[in-house]
Amino acid sequence: xxxxxxxxxxxxxxxxxxxxxxxxxxxxxxxxxxxxxxxxxxxxxxxxxxxxxxxxxxxxxxxxxxxxxxxxxxxxxxxxxxxxxxxxxxxxxxxxxxxxxxxxxxxxxxxxxxxxxxxxxxxxxxxxxxxxxxxxxxxxxxxxxxxxxxxxxxxxxxxxxxxxxxxxxxxxxxxxxxxxxxxxxxxxxxxxxxxxxxxxxxxxxxxxxxxxxxxxxxxxxxxxxxxxxxxxxxxxxxxxxxxxxxxxxxxxxxxxxxxxxxxxxxxxxxxxxxxxxxxxxxxxxxxxxxxxxxxxxxxxxxxxxxxxxxxxxxxxxxxxxxxxxxxxxxxxxxxxxxxxxxxxxxxxxxxxxxxxx
Amino acid sequence: xxxxxxxxxxxxxxxxxxxxxxxxxxxxxxxxxxxxxxxxxxxxxxxxxxxxxxxxxxxxxxxxxxxxxxxxxxxxxxxxxxxxxxxxxxxxxxxxxxxxxxxxxxxxxxxxxxxxxxxxxxxxxxxxxxxxxxxxxxxxxxxxxxxxxxxxxxxxxxxxxxxxxxxxxxxxxxxxxxxxxxxxxxxxxxxxxxxxxxxxxxxxxxxxxxxxxxxxxxxxxxxxxxxxxxxxxxxxxxxxxxxxxxxxxxxxxxxxxxxxxxxxx
Numbered sequence: 001x002x003x004x005x006x007x008x009x010x011x012x013x014x015x016x017x018x019x020x021x022x023x024x025x026x027x028x029x030x031x032x033x034x035x036x037x038x039x040x041x042x043x044x045x046x047x048x049x050x051x052x053x054x055x056x057x058x059x060x061x062x063x064x065x066x067x068x069x070x071x072x073x074x075x076x077x078x079x080x081x082x083x084x085x086x087x088x089x090x091x092x093x094x095x096x097x098x099x100x101x102x103x104x105x106x107x108x109x110x111x112x113x114x115x116x117x118x119x120x121x122x123x124x125x126x127x128x129x130x131x132x133x134x135x136x137x138x139x140x141x142x143x144x145x146x147x148x149x150x151x152x153x154x155x156x157x158x159x160x161x162x163x164x165x166x167x168x169x170x171x172x173x174x175x176x177x178x179x180x181x182x183x184x185x186x187x188x189x190x191x192x193x194x195x196x197x198x199x200x201x202x203x204x205x206x207x208x209x210x211x212x213x214x215x216x217x218x219x220x221x222x223x224x225x226x227x228x229x230x231x232x233x234x235x236x237x238x239x240x241x242x243x244x245x246x247x248x249x250x251x252x253x254x255x256x257x258x259x260x261x262x263x264x265x266x267x268x269x270x271x272x273x274x275x276x277x278x279x280x281x282x283x284x285x286x287x288x289x290x291x292x293x294x295x296x297x298x299x300x301x302x303x304x305x306x307x308x309x310x311x312x313x314x315x316x317x318x319x320x321x322x323x324x325x326x327x328x329x330x331x332x333x334x335x336x337x338x339x340x341x342x343x344x345x346x347x348x349x350x351x352x353x354x355x356x357x
Numbered sequence: 358x359x360x361x362x363x364x365x366x367x368x369x370x371x372x373x374x375x376x377x378x379x380x381x382x383x384x385x386x387x388x389x390x391x392x393x394x395x396x397x398x399x400x401x402x403x404x405x406x407x408x409x410x411x412x413x414x415x416x417x418x419x420x421x422x423x424x425x426x427x428x429x430x431x432x433x434x435x436x437x438x439x440x441x442x443x444x445x446x447x448x449x450x451x452x453x454x455x456x457x458x459x460x461x462x463x464x465x466x467x468x469x470x471x472x473x474x475x476x477x478x479x480x481x482x483x484x485x486x487x488x489x490x491x492x493x494x495x496x497x498x499x500x501x502x503x504x505x506x507x508x509x510x511x512x513x514x515x516x517x518x519x520x521x522x523x524x525x526x527x528x529x530x531x532x533x534x535x536x537x538x539x540x541x542x543x544x545x546x547x548x549x550x551x552x553x554x555x556x557x558x559x560x561x562x563x564x565x566x567x568x569x570x571x572x573x574x575x576x577x578x579x580x581x582x583x584x585x586x587x588x589x590x591x592x593x594x595x596x597x598x599x600x601x602x603x604x605x606x607x608x609x610x611x612x613x614x615x616x617x618x619x620x621x622x
Contacts, residue, residue, distance in 0.1 A: 036569070041580030061570030062415060064580035070564070073473070077480040079568055219585065223396050246394075 030277040033058045037281070038071060038081040040064065040264070043134075045293030052284050058277060075099065080271045082278040087264050091130050092123040092338040094267065100129045101268045107279040110286035115305040117328035121263055122335050130265035131282050134300035136237035136326045137261055137333065138177060139254040141244070143231040149251065156255030157185035159232065160208050170221045170233035171214040175350035176336065176343065177260070178205055181234055184257045184332075191337045198349070205353045216354060225250060236262070238300030240323035245299070252323035258332025263303075301326050382597060389590035396585060410588040410595075416577065420592065422488070423573040427556040430495035435549040437496070438503025443537060445504075446511040457508075460501045471498065472565035479566060486568025494566040495556045502555060503548035510544030 037049075041064040049060050063081070065071040068090040075084070075094075086094065094100050105111055111127060118132040140159065142152055146168070152159055160169060160181070171178065180190040182201035192198065208214060217224065222239050224230060226246040235243070240252045266285065268278045284290055291304035295311060301324060302308050308325065311318045318324035327333060388396060392403035410416055445453050463471060475497075479490050518540065522532035538545070560575035567576065574596070578589050 041577065042586050063568070063570060063572065064576065066580040074476070074565070074568075077476045077565075079480070079486060220396075223398075226395060227398050 030058070030274055030280070032274045032277070034061055035059070035083065035274060035277045035281055036061045036063070036081045036272075038063050038065065038074075038084045040085065041066060043085070043264075043298055045290065045295075045297045048285070048290050048293050051290070051293075052281065055284075056277075056280060060281075075269060078271070080273050081269055082272045082274045083281055084267050084269060085133050085264050086267065087336075088121065088123050088262055089336040089338040091265055091267055093340075094269075095124065095129050096338070099270050101270055101272060101275060102128050103131065103268065103282070104279060107276070108283045108286070110283045113286045113288070113291075113304045113306060115301075115303050115308050117326055118263055118303050121261075123337075124265075130267045131286065132263045132265045132303040133285065134238065134294070134298065135261070135263040135303055136301045137254055138180065138234060138236055138259050139240060139252055139323070141225055141233050141235050141240045141250050141252055141323075143228060143249050144251045145249050146231045149253075152251075152253050153256075156257045157181040157234070160185075160212060160214075160234070161204070163211055165232055166211065167213040168231040169212060169214050170217050170224060170230050171208070172221060172234060173216040173218050173354075175346040177234065178350055178353070179346050180260050180336075182208075184255065184259060187257060190260060190334050191339070193339070193342060198345070202349050202353065205350075206356055209353050209356055236300075237323045237326055238298065241301075241318060241321055242299040244321050244323050245318070254327050254330075256332075258330065258334065259327075261326070261328075261333040261335050263335070385590050385593045386597070388587065389594045391587065391590070394587060396587060396590075406588045406591040409586075410591045413588060415572070416588060416592060419572045419574050419577045420595075422491075422571055423557060423575075426488075426492055426495055426573065427553050429492055430499050430556040431549050431553045433492075433496045434499035434503050434552045435545060438500045438548060438552075439507050439538075439541075439545050441500070442504045442507040442511055443533070445508070446514075457504075460504050463498055464501050464505070468559075468561040472562040475562065476565040486566060487571045490566045490568070491563060491571055491573075494562050495559065498559070498562060499552035499555055502551045503545075506548035506551060507541055507544040510541040514540055 035058055037060055039062065049062065052058070053060055065074070068086050071084065071086055072090060072093070075081070091100075105127065108131065111131060114127075114132065115135075118135045120126075121132070124130045140152060140157070142149075142159075147159075147165065151162065151164075155162060159165070160171070179198070179201055182204040183190045183192060183197065186197070186200055186204060188194075188197045188201070215224075215230065221233050221235055222242060225233050225235070225243045228247060228249060237252070240250075244250050244252060266282045268275055268282075272278055285294070286304060288304060288306055291302045291307045292310070294300075295302040295307055296317065302311065310316050312321075312325040313319060388399065389406055390402050390404070391399050392405060393400035441456075445456055448456075475490075475494050479486055484490055514537070518536055519532050522536040523529065527535065558575055559573075560579050563573055564576055564579070567573075574592065581589070
């Protein structure tokens with residue numbers, strides 16, 4: 001279905017209309033008392049929205065998407081939202097297509113709470129357009145009873161080619177994440193455009209598919225690892241946090257060859273109807289209490305330094321959880337760049353990998 | 358002996374089919390009472406997901422929208438579809454052929470195409486997306502199914518019935534309501550049922566045409582991409598109970614009526 005949507009995107013670009021008008025019962029301060037938030041499903045703290053509504057006397061209208069591409073389609077069609085929470089590469093694309101507003105940072109004083117690790121991300125180094133919401137890495141979750149930690153540390157992503165563990169691994173069914181680990185295993189940049197490097201990565205993945213008997217999964221990997229159905233999986237650090245919290249046999253490792261540093265960030269689209277309230281919301285999410293609620297409910301790493309320290313500190317709820325605190329300042333970790341042509345190519349190669357045998 | 362074996366085989370087959378159909382539903386009902394977050398490991402009995410579902414206003418709103426939209430879309434598409442089918446049965450062969458082909462298009466068209474098409478259509482017109490656009494889209498994709506299920510019933514209908522009714526003094530509306538509709542009622546009911554189910558669980562088209570916070574159950578579940586919230590098990594259980602209750606009532610009322618009728622005579 002994702003591919004179909006990608007195809008349809010091309011046509012969607014042709015048209016952009018205008019959204020509806022704002023609510024009439026406008027709050028004096030913001031111009032309107034409603035905030036339209038477009039977010040991933042199940043990606044917000046339990047009480048965050050209701051607390052925000054109460055504190056500021058406004059109404060939040062929530063809509064959900066399940067992929068950046070889906071969100072992009074609706075945005076292209078002219079649907080108006082006040083705050084979106086897309087991922088790094090999608091923000092890069094939205095910026096390049098002039099679909100975002102520049103933020104007035106004087107209205108977001110809590111930006112000073114930002115965690116060190118999410119400052120100066122390459123797609124928006126000065127937070128001109130975006131303020132990070134959640135962030136993390138991608139790493140290997142493994143069962144330390146069945147997999148030798150020394151093997152994991154020595155081999156990194158090449159662990160996925162170690163036939164000792166044949167039939168014991170989950171692989172996330174996504175071209176982006178699979179090629180990321182193959183390219184990193186080979187010591188290349190995950191944003192490479194070199195034909196020969198991609199070819200090598202393709203062969204790496206082919207070898208994995210043919211010799212390791214991997215199980216291709218999406219989000220069921222979380223439940224699968226919690227129940228210990230397999231011994232090895234490459235997952236987002238936020239999901240790893242949940243897995244480690246529920247199953248103490250599991251450990252988390254970030255390969256020395258480097259990995260993906262990702263961030264989902266709040267942005268205000270150009271056609272937002274209530275940018276003032278949008279700034280207020282972004283500022284609110286950066287407060288300690290809101291960010292704590294977010295991180296506690298979802299399990300992903302907070303973009304608030306204080307919350308990050310508190311949760312990973314000695315008394316924090318993720319104190320013993322090595323997946324919670326993302327690795328920063330590691331030269332070999334990279335952020336995805338937006339490149340639709342490359343993504344399409346990787347998608348085709350990925351299908352070929354899975355079809356071989 | 359051979360007959361008995363055949364009998365046994367068909368029973369086993371029936372049993373397997375039943376298990377295949379109902380095991381997933383039972384699984385969902387069981388796990389809606391799970392005390393842990395896991396979707397595959399049962400940790401103990403608890404009502405926490407029901408509690409969470411009922412206190413989750415987004416979820417309850419989605420249920421309300423789903424039911425209201427499904428009922429309205431069924432009602433409107435059944436009326437429009439039935440009238441269209443009756444009208445077509447009286448029109449010229451060429452006209453009928455064309456309209457029937459046009460009617461088949463939305464059914465054969467992939468949902469994603471219809472969805473994106475409607476998205477751009479509503480955007481171009483500058484319509485505010487939300488309840489109305491969602492309802493219109495649902496009516497749009499339900500009508501063809503109603504026409505498709507009513508038309509065969511009309512074909513087997515004696516074309517002189519309407520004339521006879523009119524000859525005997527019925528007004529055109531009476532002829533429609535008292536003569537034609539009762540004859541094609543099974544077609545109308547099956548059309549309405551298909552329309553209801555199509556509307557109730559539609560995701561792709563709904564996703565693209567909705568806006569302003571109007572979500573249905575399918576959108577809510579499909580977009581739980583970051584984490585599946587086990588409350589959906591509780592929600593599914595509720596929906597299953599609701600549908601079972603409706604089916605029970607629909608099936609039991611005619612029987613009761615029948616009994617009553619027999620007693621009177």
